[in-house]
Amino acid sequence: MKQLAIFFFTITFCLTARSQPGGRGVYAFVNQSVSARIMSMGGGMLAIQDNDITLPWLNPALLNKSMDKHGSMNFNTGYSKIKGGNDIKNGYFAYSRNYKKIGTFSAGLLYMNYGTFNGYDPNGDPTGTFKATDNCLNISLGRQYKTKWSYGASLKYVYSVLGEYISNGIGVDLGGIYADTAQKLTIGLVVKNMGVQFVPYAGTKRQGMPFEIQVAISKKLKHLPLLYNIVIHDLQSPDFRYVNTNSTSSNLDANNKPKIQKMTMGDNILRHFILGGEFNIKSFNLRFGYNHQRRKELAPEIRRSTTGFCWGVGIKISKFRLSYGSAAYFPGINSNQFSIAFNLADFKRNKKG
Template sequence: MGGDINSIVDGDISLSLFVPSLLNEEMDNQIAFNFVDYVSDINFISFHFAKKFNNNLMFFSGIDAINYGQFDETDEIGNIISKFSASQQIATIGVSKYLGNNFTFGSNIRLMNSKLESYHSIALSSNISATYHNKDSRFTSTLLVKNFGKPIKNYTSNQEDLPFEIQMGLSKSLKHLPFRYSFVFHHLNVYDLSNSYNPITIFDPATNELIVREETVAKKLLRHVVLGTELNPFRKNLFLRAGFNFQRREDLKLDSSFNMSGFSWGLGFSIIKLQVNYSRSAFHSSSMLNSFSIVANLSNFVP
């Protein structure tokens, strides 16, 4: 929910794609399929698998692919001369190990391939994380370092860097209410996340000019926060979820009308031996993102 989840310890292998320390023994022999209906005809699919080894060691593997669809290639005056496509793929291998005293450490290696028309890039990166999970107090906290690596092959002769990021997160389940909340603090290595393409302006009647105003300190700090909530009615196999991403809303909202940019909501439920999840995220007033996932444990299908 909200685009970032890094401190939810559930039996869902998909959560450990970016946060390897969330891998736990409940995910042994678990597989997951994810499909995202993105903006326009952009689609994202992924397959994940986890296996437990001795000495509290968990193994993760996954394939992710995004297809951006077909585009028209034109000449300098706009005549269509051909079509081209764009796609990206990521192969991930990760491990986690329970260290004792409620701490788990995890890391992964990700091989990323990107082809945009005739431009091709390959990169190798790693995510490293540590998670503290206390079942008795129902509290979880995670420190995550994302995209630690470098390109092997660049799109052009220009050297590019990966979007390095440091995150922290925490979640807490209430004792007497089937409710859980979580906070993600992202891009801790970058203070100012304000968008130069959507500045705050005011009209000066004396000069008839628009004056650009800098964001307040409070708003700059809030841009680092993602809020997530989950309600488990009657403590059964139904989960209602909602989230809010402050930065996404500030960057994509329309001042002329109200819209749900930055908000997300969804649900999860178990049916037969499958765990099914659905979420809907509002980016812009003209686009919604729909995510589907199916999680199963192969051990449940083996007699």
Template sequence: MKCIKPFVTTVFFLMGFQTFVLGQIGGKTSLEFINLPTHARVIGLGGANITSQDVGSQQDINMHIENPALLTTEAHDRLSLAYYGYSAGISNVNLAYGHDFNKLGRFSNLGFSFQYLNYGNIESYDALGNSLGEINASEYSFGVSHSQKFDAFRVGATLKIAGSQLAGFTATGVFLDLGGTLTHPDKDLRFGLVMNNLGFLISNYSPTSEYTMPMNILLGASFKPEKMPVRFSMTLQQLFRRNIAYNDPTRSTTLDANGQLIVEETTAIDRAIRRVVLGAEVIFNKNFNLRAGYNFLRRRELVVTARPAFVGFSFGGVVRIRSFEFAYSRSLAHIAGGTNNFTITLDTKKLFRKN
């Protein structure tokens, strides 16, 4: 298709651009929580996906959070609630809703999302170990999305306000997500490109706090062979950062002539493969699917060499019954245990449709 050429040109430009950016490794950015996966579909597919989407009225309203270009009028009046339980009582709740406001003309197709990450109550101590009581920590974001279609292309944007409250210190920022998709007119084939979290802080935790944008660039593709009930996905993440590898010095066992630990550097191939997230959806029928994913970065950074187990893998599924959709995913991030996500989606236009 002729329309593929400008898309590919843009992709190669961004791939070249990112190699010159001195990005930061995770843990050095403010409001990094807005990059966390929040719903069952993306968690079951490895934690990062910007192209996988169902057809017709079964489209997942949550996917506009990953890529605003995946928001269409087919998701009109779909309401979703997702709960993601982490360890130590930490929880992440996400709401998503889509609605077509006809009176707004070509800007009528809007999606809304709200994320709330609660760290719970944490016991606080002074330098001498005396208890200072409990403190609370939580973070939130609210986003409004819109998309437009141009032949095989669809582009979208999400405007987000994010805030963080950590033991009385607060930070607030405004961010913009930009996304695009290129869909084959006849086949279940889609390419996607997303630039997340372009923005600025309104306020930071303190006047001396450093700030780095939690920016992320993702490139992905999904394809379902015509006579195979499986949709395959591959997503490249963190393309804005030149090197996302973390070399843990505590894992090194090699000593130099002076008895000092030699930090093992990752190879170029290892650094490249850490960006890859693979996913697959087994589509039994329109009411029952299974999902599985593999995250190379998670595997490399969280695996325990003596007991690698299934760290980096994730799996899940979805069941649809009339107006309701129930999805579950489990992500295996460490041998100590995995995390679970439950997502319930309601098609309100079917539920409240007049007879």
């Protein structure tokens, strides 16, 4: 009980913390959904502890011994319905090993490929084509403390190339979880992207990474094969009001100054929430999620459609677990993710047999 009180005190402290709002700063791509499962449940799963090796990307405290020798390959098909634009593609690869006396390690690589662009000088004359890519290598360690507690840390190295502009930097994630297996309840807390650029882009000053504090709770229902997940994100930024450039009304007041978006307290609170669920039926999984901030900020006022909603499925075939996830970021435009997870120990056991 004492440990639980300390955990909730930490969460309360984080709720009052003020820092750089999430989404600002450089290297925003590190907040990508790296797997189909994560994408299909809204983008936040920092309180679900199982053998999914992609989840420590969200919270390193989720690393545990059941992930030993597990690997995962994940691919995003991009936003292919955007006419005249490049297909933005990304992928994530991860592998983990457990060491009894040290803890569980994992290593992963996230890459973003924004495609090829036409370059022009200040006079508008073409200078040829250039490519834009972002990459992030992360190394994580997670350990269990007593029976119900776990903690972990991740180190991220970022390398970004935007044509002739090159930058690199480093970031750190710290996380903790409280897991009550008897109640099938898990609470997670993570402080993400504490870092800065080593080398800024030419002509710019050093900036911080998109710092963020998140807390989440997940629980498996007793009489229904459903796991639900609730995430509260951007705790360091309680106020989400901003100048809405997508508004159909004027963005300037009588003094010709930008208007701060009008937002009810309820709407502001809901924008901090991500809701997700997963039905587990033997070797088949059905997933769904909703991101209120995404719906409010990315969809046009006159046609929101399914923006903010996401879904996906998972199935185990032989030694592999295959997953598909889809998330609506704009009416008629979805991002689609495919994942393949495996355990190398399964192949070795069969070989010996």
